[in-house]
Amino acid sequence: MMRLIAASMADLMPRGADLPGCDDCNPRAFLLRLRRESDPLFFAGLVLGTLFYQLAPLLTLWIPLPAVLLPRELRERHAQRLAAHPSYLVRQAVTLVRLSAGLCWGMDPAVRARFGLAAYGPDPGTFRTS
Amino acid sequence: MSHTAFQPAGPAVELETDYCVVGSGAGGATAALTLARAGRSVALVEAGPWRDPHDYPSSTFGAFRDMLPAWGTTFTRGRANWPIVQGAVVGGSTVVNSAIAVHTPGDVLESWREQHGFEGGEALQAFQDELDAELHVAEVPPAARGRTDLLALEGARRLGYPSALLQRYVKDCVGSGQCLQGCRAGRKQSLNVNYVPELLARGGSVLSCAPVARVLFTGARASGVRGRFRHPAERARGAEFAVRARRGVLVGASVVQTAPLLQRSGVRHPALGEGFRSHPGAPVIGVYDEPVDMNRGATQGWGSTAFRSEPGFKLETLSLPLDMVAGRLAGAGQPLMERLREFRHFALWIHATRAETVGRIRPAPFGRSNVYYTLAPADMQRFRAAMLMLARTHVAAGARAVIPGIAGLPYRLLPDEIGVLEQAPLDPRAYVSVLSHLFGGCAMGRDPARSVCDPVGRVREREALCIVDASVIPSVLNVNPQHTIMSLARYVAERMLDREKSE
Numbered sequence: 001m002m003r004l005i006a007a008s009m010a011d012l013m014p015r016g017a018d019l020p021g022c023d024d025c026n027p028r029a030f031l032l033r034l035r036r037e038s039d040p041l042f043f044a045g046l047v048l049g050t051l052f053y054q055l056a057p058l059l060t061l062w063i064p065l066p067a068v069l070l071p072r073e074l075r076e077r078h079a080q081r082l083a084a085h086p087s088y089l090v091r092q093a094v095t096l097v098r099l100s101a102g103l104c105w106g107m108d109p110a111v112r113a114r115f116g117l118a119a120y121g122p123d124p125g126t127f128r129t130s
Numbered sequence: 131m132s133h134t135a136f137q138p139a140g141p142a143v144e145l146e147t148d149y150c151v152v153g154s155g156a157g158g159a160t161a162a163l164t165l166a167r168a169g170r171s172v173a174l175v176e177a178g179p180w181r182d183p184h185d186y187p188s189s190t191f192g193a194f195r196d197m198l199p200a201w202g203t204t205f206t207r208g209r210a211n212w213p214i215v216q217g218a219v220v221g222g223s224t225v226v227n228s229a230i231a232v233h234t235p236g237d238v239l240e241s242w243r244e245q246h247g248f249e250g251g252e253a254l255q256a257f258q259d260e261l262d263a264e265l266h267v268a269e270v271p272p273a274a275r276g277r278t279d280l281l282a283l284e285g286a287r288r289l290g291y292p293s294a295l296l297q298r299y300v301k302d303c304v305g306s307g308q309c310l311q312g313c314r315a316g317r318k319q320s321l322n323v324n325y326v327p328e329l330l331a332r333g334g335s336v337l338s339c340a341p342v343a344r345v346l347f348t349g350a351r352a353s354g355v356r357g358r359f360r361h362p363a364e365r366a367r368g369a370e371f372a373v374r375a376r377r378g379v380l381v382g383a384s385v386v387q388t389a390p391l392l393q394r395s396g397v398r399h400p401a402l403g404e405g406f407r408s409h410p411g412a413p414v415i416g417v418y419d420e421p422v423d424m425n426r427g428a429t430q431g432w433g434s435t436a437f438r439s440e441p442g443f444k445l446e447t448l449s450l451p452l453d454m455v456a457g458r459l460a461g462a463g464q465p466l467m468e469r470l471r472e473f474r475h476f477a478l479w480i481h482a483t484r485a486e487t488v489g490r491i492r493p494a495p496f497g498r499s500n501v502y503y504t505l506a507p508a509d510m511q512r513f514r515a516a517m518l519m520l521a522r523t524h525v526a527a528g529a530r531a532v533i534p535g536i537a538g539l540p541y542r543l544l545p546d547e548i549g550v551l552e553q554a555p556l557d558p559r560a561y562v563s564v565l566s567h568l569f570g571g572c573a574m575g576r577d578p579a580r581s582v583c584d585p586v587g588r589v590r591e592r593e594a595l596c597i598v599d600a601s602v603i604p605s606v607l608n609v610n611p612q613h614t615i616m617s618l619a620r621y622v623a624e625r626m627l628d629r630e631k632s633e
Contacts, residue, residue, distance in 0.1 A: 086538075
């Protein structure tokens with residue numbers, strides 16, 4: 001499942017001419033952390049969104065194959081059409097996949113450096129215990 | 131003085147105090163401190179953990195994890211699913227907001243007096259003057275003014291409408307652009323760094339990681355609360371807790387939680403959970419020739435209330451982090467990556483609309499709440515007008531293009547194309563919106579049939595139970611509500627103290 005989520009995220013945010021893509025930002029480590037630290041409802045929504053994304057080429061390309069089995073050009077077209085789909089529910093279905101891709105990509109130090117932003121400091125997760 | 135954080139399963143934690151306050155946000159913390167300053171023993175009970183500035187996250191990932199309830203998965207149910215932003219830590223939303231301080235407009239107080247019997251307008255204004263001094267309210271200092279703020283000032287000036295740098299609860303802001311993750315520089319005067327520590331110093335008690343399950347009653351009189359500790363990271367359930375309150379219970383658990391908590395506690399009133407209102411908002415991005423670098427400077431440094439009465443919206447700058455923009459910008463695939471290349475040239479400004487639409491709040495399983503809310507067409511027209519005004523301001527400030535973020539319209543509009551926004555769809559589903567200012571659910575008023583609380587915040591047909599958050603607010607304000615909530619909480623708490631004398 002993690003590979004499917006990572007593949008979907010990479011489709012939505014692929015490597016560009018001079019920008020790293022989600023695939024370059026260690027998505028597996030990101031997703032392991034996300035599964036460990038996120039709300040179960042959020043992660044369940046991400047899994048469902050990924051399943052929808054993978055099956056949706058039937059809606060966008062009229063091709064009854066999971067997105068992960070499509071060649072790169074078709075995956076690119078699928079991602080674009082899904083993001084601009086006239087149905088609100090279709091667009092909403094992949095919101096958490098998009099959001100996760102954005103978090104993974106935007107917190108990567110190399111990406112941030114590209115935009116003149118300092119690398120993020122720690123997320124200590126600590127709190128007062130007494 | 132005592133702070134009790136998460137306690138693992140074991141013997142119940144029990145306290146007895148004069149007053150118990152549920153929720154430590156703008157309303158709850160202010161009410162608790164008001165009572166403590168009057169010499170009462172107070173227990174402040176907060177569902178989230180107590181994080182100090184050195185505990186705050188740096189990234190948006192960390193902010194979702196540590197600062198928002200259930201990873202920000204609270205959203206409206208209705209025609210569109212719009213996210214609701216709230217803080218889930220000691221200090222509540224004051225920890226994750228931009229610390230904007232605006233006095234309650236006089237016309238709002240006047241309408242509350244006329245329509246709802248609220249006689250505390252002068253007291254609120256006096257409290258707000260005191261808050262200005264106590265919480266170091268000041269204009270964004272030169273060092274924290276971002277280019278995005280200066281562009282907005284200039285755009286408004288060229289269009290001829292008044293605007294200003296914002297007044298905020300920040301002492302010597304350094305412009306780190308991290309308001310939404312919590313100010314790690316410790317400059318923002320969120321209530322976890324001042325009021326709650328003062329409450330402890332005055333002998334009060336704080337229970338954190340302690341979501342309240344029920345308000346307890348003895349007959350009609352509120353006599354305490356009970357719940358069970360919950361670990362903020364592991365989500366493990368811990369020991370039970372119970373707070374006995376000799377004199378009363380004040381609930382400030384947030385608009386989303388207060389009415390459902392009362393419903394779960396057996397309070398019945400036809401208006402309970404009704405009358406939900408908000409200031410829905412959406413961004414318009416301007417693309418400028420020179421880099422704007424919107425994450426440098428205050429997160430929100432500029433605003434205008436020139437249009438709050440007519441047509442009914444306010445405008446502000448808002449600097450969203452790269453990781454959030456990447457997940458919300460329209461498009462996917464290579465076109466999205468092309469668009470993100472311009473990130474440094476983006477200036478993101480938002481509006482918040484004075485929406486008259488009324489929704490409702492209901493309890494949901496697992497202690498959650500459902501908010502049912504669909505913006506009516508008249509409000510959508512205001513909403514659309516605000517989008518157009520933001521676009522016009524960008525163009526006046528020199529933007530080479532505008533990104534409206536509206537489904538069905540082009541991704542990017544050139545300056546001579548922004549007129550198409552006048553015909554933008556009125557369907558809420560076309561917009562990427564967010565609700566940040568929430569009101570109602572336990573509205574105050576003089577009519578017992580239509581208002582859960584009387585005009586001093588007392589829950590009707592119950593004794594010693596008051597509401598101290600924005601749930602009691604019976605209308606929208608169309609200005610930032612934090613000052614109003616804090617002063618209203620103090621007003622309600624002081625009326626509670628007054629009643630002690632007559633009992």
